[in-house]
Amino acid sequence: MGKASTNFGIWFLVFLALGSLASSQYLYDAGADGYTHQLKAAILHNDHPLIPSLPILRALSLGNTSMTADILWLQTIQYYGGGDIYGKYESLGSLLDTITQLDPKFNYAYQFALIVLPYMGQADMAVKIGLRAQQEGLNDGLITYYLASVYHLNLKEYKQAAKYYQLASTQSGSPTAAKTLAATALDNVSGSLADRLVAADYWKTVFDNATDPDQKKLAASWYQQMQNVYSIEKASQDFHAKQGRFPNSQEELVQYGLLPAELGSPVGRVITLDPKSGKVDFSQRAQ
Amino acid sequence: MLKSLSPIRTIAITTYKELIRDRLLYGILVAALLVTSATFFLGSISLDQDHRVIQNIGLASIHIFTTFILIFVASNAIFRDIERRALYLLLPKPISRTQYVLGKYVGLLLLLLTTLVVLGGFFIAGGFFIDRSLILGTLMVLPYSFLEISLLTALSILFASFAAPLNASLYTLAFFIIGHSLGSVRAYLDRFGTPLAQNLTAVCYYLLPNLDKFDIRQAVLYGMHISPAQVAWSLLYWLVYTGLILGLAVLVIQKREV
Numbered sequence: 001m002g003k004a005s006t007n008f009g010i011w012f013l014v015f016l017a018l019g020s021l022a023s024s025q026y027l028y029d030a031g032a033d034g035y036t037h038q039l040k041a042a043i044l045h046n047d048h049p050l051i052p053s054l055p056i057l058r059a060l061s062l063g064n065t066s067m068t069a070d071i072l073w074l075q076t077i078q079y080y081g082g083g084d085i086y087g088k089y090e091s092l093g094s095l096l097d098t099i100t101q102l103d104p105k106f107n108y109a110y111q112f113a114l115i116v117l118p119y120m121g122q123a124d125m126a127v128k129i130g131l132r133a134q135q136e137g138l139n140d141g142l143i144t145y146y147l148a149s150v151y152h153l154n155l156k157e158y159k160q161a162a163k164y165y166q167l168a169s170t171q172s173g174s175p176t177a178a179k180t181l182a183a184t185a186l187d188n189v190s191g192s193l194a195d196r197l198v199a200a201d202y203w204k205t206v207f208d209n210a211t212d213p214d215q216k217k218l219a220a221s222w223y224q225q226m227q228n229v230y231s232i233e234k235a236s237q238d239f240h241a242k243q244g245r246f247p248n249s250q251e252e253l254v255q256y257g258l259l260p261a262e263l264g265s266p267v268g269r270v271i272t273l274d275p276k277s278g279k280v281d282f283s284q285r286a287q
Numbered sequence: 288m289l290k291s292l293s294p295i296r297t298i299a300i301t302t303y304k305e306l307i308r309d310r311l312l313y314g315i316l317v318a319a320l321l322v323t324s325a326t327f328f329l330g331s332i333s334l335d336q337d338h339r340v341i342q343n344i345g346l347a348s349i350h351i352f353t354t355f356i357l358i359f360v361a362s363n364a365i366f367r368d369i370e371r372r373a374l375y376l377l378l379p380k381p382i383s384r385t386q387y388v389l390g391k392y393v394g395l396l397l398l399l400l401t402t403l404v405v406l407g408g409f410f411i412a413g414g415f416f417i418d419r420s421l422i423l424g425t426l427m428v429l430p431y432s433f434l435e436i437s438l439l440t441a442l443s444i445l446f447a448s449f450a451a452p453l454n455a456s457l458y459t460l461a462f463f464i465i466g467h468s469l470g471s472v473r474a475y476l477d478r479f480g481t482p483l484a485q486n487l488t489a490v491c492y493y494l495l496p497n498l499d500k501f502d503i504r505q506a507v508l509y510g511m512h513i514s515p516a517q518v519a520w521s522l523l524y525w526l527v528y529t530g531l532i533l534g535l536a537v538l539v540i541q542k543r544e545v
Contacts, residue, residue: 057473059468062464062466062467062468062507063470063471063499064343064502064504066343066505066508067343067344067347067504070339070340070344073333073336073340074332074340077332077334082472103505105509106339112334123532175379196290269412285411
């Protein structure tokens with residue numbers, strides 16, 4: 001009788017304990033008005049990845065910074081692949097910045113940064129990372145080419161774009177179009193008259209190096225185009241020196257004897273002279 | 288000369304046999320094999336960076352697991368002899384304390400070799416099927432791992448000669464961390480430290496075990512040239528440092544009343 005009542009007492013206590021556990025869990029869930037499982041999952045899902053500071057990562061890596069960079073790289077892939085509901089991936093730049101500082105020879109991380117970051121509104125960070133690749137002397141034509149593209153397409157800094165396209169064309173792994181693109185980028189630079197001649201010179205280099213007849217023909221046309229633009233802007237400046245204003249059209253320049261004849265576009269663009277600045281715009285294609 | 292080697296060999300073999308039967312060792316080895324296998328999986332989710340991820344994380348995990356195994360096993364080895372009173376039976380025999388320490392050390396080196404062969408062999412076998420370019424890198428890195436861990440093993444024996452096993456393990460672990468941080472701490476203080484801190488770090492940099500020279504994983508990954516002179520200096524460093532530590536361990540054991 002005594003033993004049976006002890007057993008009963010033990011089982012009763014066990015069931016009581018289990019019941020208390022289940023009840024407290026139920027009451028915990030029911031009473032949660034802020035921090036719930038769903039919210040926790042949502043926070044975890046949308047939270048930005050934890051990126052420890054560089055000195056801490058360096059210290060923790062015990063000299064094996066390359067492996068630490070790999071671990072962060074795997075985290076980056078998970079972050080990027082996991083999706084960001086705002087589509088901006090705000091931590092992506094910091095992650096790739098840290099990775100390339102931990103392992104300055106991690107080529108693929110540089111390429112990934114230069115391709116992806118500009119389209120996440122982080123072109124400045126992409127450039128910072130791309131310039132680091134140059135400082136580290138990676139001499140990788142593809143990385144330099146992507147850096148030039150960011151300057152060209154995203155930041156519209158054509159001089160810098162031309163500089164890095166040109167550099168890329170001298171490095172291994174660069175697309176063959178780098179030289180052509182250097183010249184194309186320079187076409188957009190119109191800070192001074194000399195810029196037009198520099199662009200013409202680039203096209204001359206492309207012409208000299210091209211082996212394909214079509215490419216040679218195109219380079220020759222663009223060379224002529226930039227020479228024409230230079231001539232018009234030079235005449236326009238001379239006009240300004242004499243008349244105190246810029247001409248309204250090429251026709252006026254011919255009338256005043258500053259141009260022998262109106263110059264056309266060998267590459268099929270509309271040449272427009274801006275009467276306010278005396279600069280030539282040729283961004284529009286001819287119909 | 289050969290006669291004095293015989294007791295060392297006997298102690299070494301006995302130590303090795305005793306340690307290799309340790310179940311704890313098998314537990315850690317199985318964990319290490321699992322982690323090493325996982326690196327092949329990590330490679331597959333690394334967006335075309337399989338080679339570097341597998342090599343970096345795989346070789347680092349082999350190195351870290353082997354280091355931990357050896358640090359804990361070595362710090363227990365001498366303590367166990369004292370605790371089980373095996374040392375009381377050994378020392379009255381014609382075995383010097385130097386022979387005893389060297390025998391223990393060689394036995395531990397055999398265990399280190401076995402661990403590296405098992406884990407490295409497993410990694411190489413995986414590399415054979417997944418990425419054969421891993422094999423050469425692994426074969427270059429493992430001998431360096433052997434040098435580093437054998438130096439740490441000697442340190443562990445030294446600490447075990449006067450401290451409890453857990454303390455000895457922690458001291459050795461501290462030296463493992465210091466040994467890999469000296470370079471970066473010095474570089475940091477050279478930029479931001481006071482002259483006194485810079486001088487102190489310089490002294491530590493040259494006198495404490497500087498283990499970075501045994502870590503060639505990054506150099507192997509990027510195909511960097513390691514000059515024969517660097518290899519020779521590393522070997523000499525290892526030889527002198529290990530000899531010094533074992534000498535100290537012998538001195539401590541000789542002073543100890545057993």
